[in-house]
Amino acid sequence: MRAWTDNLAIFMLFTLLSANSARAAEYEVGQNKKRFTINGKKIEMLYIKVGDTVRFKNEDPFYHGIYSVSEISTFELGAFRKGQARNVTFNTPGRADIECAVHADMHMVIEVGASSAAKSALKNLRVSK
């Protein structure tokens, strides 16, 4: 049977994660000239927090097919044309490699960090055991 301190810690963790999700950020990552970009500049790595959303927006005149096969996130966004965007919310901490199925040289990494609130909740959970 789980100790009441554990239950309390889990409750606190979910409360903090929920509170954190209310403050979740949204990042727009462009696909521009067969590169991943933020504000028109090429990026290879993006650091975000758990619960944040990345909006993949095609700015090229041709189609892209963004996907990821990673431990923390597996998705296929299908083919979408210029001006269209697809959102992905990252709910697990870790690293996700993001690629374009059509243009195999397009690659970036999204590093999803636990939020500071969630981090301390996880730490408390470990201490209580």
Place this chain on the structure above:
Amino acid sequence: MKMDNAATSHYLRRRGSLVLGSILAAVVSLSQAAPPDPYLRPTIIPAASDNQFSQARVELGKTLFFDPRLSGSKWISCATCHNPALGWTDGLPTAIGKDMKVLRRATPTILNAAYQKRHFWDGRVKTLEEQVLIPITSEAEMNANLFEVLDRLAAIPGYVKMFDLAYPGEGITKGTLAKAIANFERTIVSTESDFDRWRKGNRTAISESAKNGFRIFTDEEKGRCVLCHQGFNFTDNGFHNIGLKGNEDLGRFAVVPVKILKGAFKTPTLRDVAMTPPYMHNGAYKTLAEVVDHYDRAGEDKNEIADPNLRPLQLSTQDKADLIAFLNSLTGRPLYISVPKLPQ
């Protein structure tokens, strides 16, 4: 550009005009700042960092490329399928392999392989060094046991000498065999075509029809070819399902299992394209006219995963003729390759 500057200086000395000099200097400066024409061939061939070019390496690679002793039967060489007289391919709809068995994919040209980011129709390897060993050892193709081939080569004094000259102290290994052939293949690049001469400023190098064909080709709404065929090598190095009839080959999907890659294949170069019929990964079309018709009607098989860039183009007969005139203008001057004498 150096020549341009020298010519300008000479002209200025003759004229002795400071004002004109300033204008010309500004023009030269502007021309220096202008981005290079993306449709012109690069002046440098990229080499692998651990496999720089040398005459000995290219010569060894060429000799191996033409040597049928690299196959299990000692009867098939790389050049059997990648025939320089046929645009470095074989002129067949799909390749013929061991025991005359017809294979399912067309032999791609090796022209401009140096600039390709991935090799094979499905892009399953990234370097030419990795690529060259696969057909040699493929049971369906050259069907060689690599260890037997290496022993065979090591027993030929001429090869021992050539390997030592090309890769001193490295011996005859899987690595040096691959590096030598890759080194040679990288030298097979486009020569100057009428299209290049036109891009460099010779207004009469190609016909008005070909010029209009290029305009249609690069028009993202009209011809839409440029959505996939980009830059000097006319490829996006990407993978597309182009709606070919009866295509059951999974293509790139077998390498990267993402739904939109089912039946998708690498965008081939269009350099020397007039030299390499038939066309498509399965040799579906005999002529460039058939290829243009295919794209005009947005492909044959309107499957759900066909590339969404495809849509009916409604090209006129003249538009199609112009596109073909442009594609024909991409044929480079003949590349002369001396046939090597195989060491015995």
